[in-house]
Amino acid sequence: MDWDKLRIFHAVADAGSLTHAGDSLHLSQSAVSRQIRGLEESLNTTLFHRHARGLILTEQGELLFDATRAMAKRLETATARIRDSEEEVFGELRVTTAVGFGTLWLAPRLPKLYEKYPDLKIDLMLEERVLDLPMREADVAVRMKEPSQADLIRKKLMSIRMRCYASADYIARYGKPESLDDLSTHRLICQTPAAPQVAAGASLVNQLMSSDVRSTLTVNNYFGVLQAVIHNLGIGVLPDYIVEDFPTLERIFPDIESGEVPVFLAFPEELRHSKRVAAFRDFVQDEIMAHRRTIRELRDRDAD
The missing domain is CATH 1.10.10.10 (Winged helix-like DNA-binding domain superfamily/Winged helix DNA-binding domain)
Structure with a gap:
């Protein structure tokens, strides 16, 4: 033709x-x-x-x-x-990550990336399914575990843990539980145990569910859990990276948390020299460093 x-x-x-x-x-x-x-x-x-x-x-x-x-x-x-690969940063960049991380951490920070590179066209694909990067279902992935696919460049960004949080207003009204036994007088909000999620988070949810919980609300993503918690509905299981952006939340059960969950950035070897991929990688790394500084400052403030 x-x-x-x-x-x-x-x-x-x-x-x-x-x-x-x-x-x-x-x-x-x-x-x-x-x-x-x-x-x-x-x-x-x-x-x-x-x-x-x-x-x-x-x-x-x-x-x-x-x-x-x-x-x-x-x-x-x-x-x-x-x-x-040779000029300025522009064009489409397809980024995939989990719903929780994408909505609660990544998306709120993207204005800084667009401010620096206004000609970028980011297609943000939020789903728990692992897209096939070598088959070009996406250009870059931020995943809550180390990628197992071959021919990927990968870098560990940080580690997160799932913890229990409640709003200050909720605590003022219903009190702050000191032990798991106290959950019998509170509502637990968490991801649906059967929903796709990191194993460490599911293990913590199962541990909490084994207590005598009076009432529960289960949601299939962390964004829904957060919305319920900040609207004073109960005690929620959430990733610790939310603390920076929602400082009114207070941690419940300081000694109870999930195992460590690694966060990796990955992209195909063939995109090693892509300016767009490099711009996104550097942006995420800079935001992770700023996030760590903020968390340290919050921790030091709470210790005083």
Whole structure:
């Protein structure tokens, strides 16, 4: 199939007009029309319905436009990757991470990244499923365990733990439990035990659930748990990185927490020289360092 004809077809389908497409392609209307007729003849089909108000794609035209649109997007992405390996940071970057980390920690910090690189187009994919980076389902991943896939560059960012928290207003109204036995007079809020989550978090939830808990609320992600906790519904199991952004929360049961959960950043070896990946990596590392400083300051303040 003639690539040049496909390029012209895509422009016409996108513009809905031979004239407008010709203007964008710097071709005459007659030249564009000839190319479209040639493409229709080669495919033995009609691609456009022609009427006074412009051009409308036929069913066959829609199928071809879907294909050329996907091709155009892939070419745009490839062009951006080639250019950003040598020039400035811009273009699409597909980032995947867990729902909790993405909503509670990463997304609130992204304005700093966009301020520095306003031409970035980040596609943030929040899900517990591990996307296949070597197969390019995403460009960069932030995962709550060390990646097992081969051909990945990986770096440990930090470690987190799941702990119990309640709002200051909740504690003022219902008191602060001192032991697990006291959970019998409180509501426990946590991720649904069967929901996809790190094993350490699930183990802590099971430990707490084994106590005589009066009432529970289970949610399938940490964002929902946090919303319930800050609205004074009970005591929640949450990752410790929330403390920086929600300083009104108070820790419950200081001696009870999950095991350590490592947080890794990973990307395919072939993106080692990508400017966009490097910009995101450096941004996350800088934010992690700032996060650690804040946590130390909060810890020192609480110790005084």
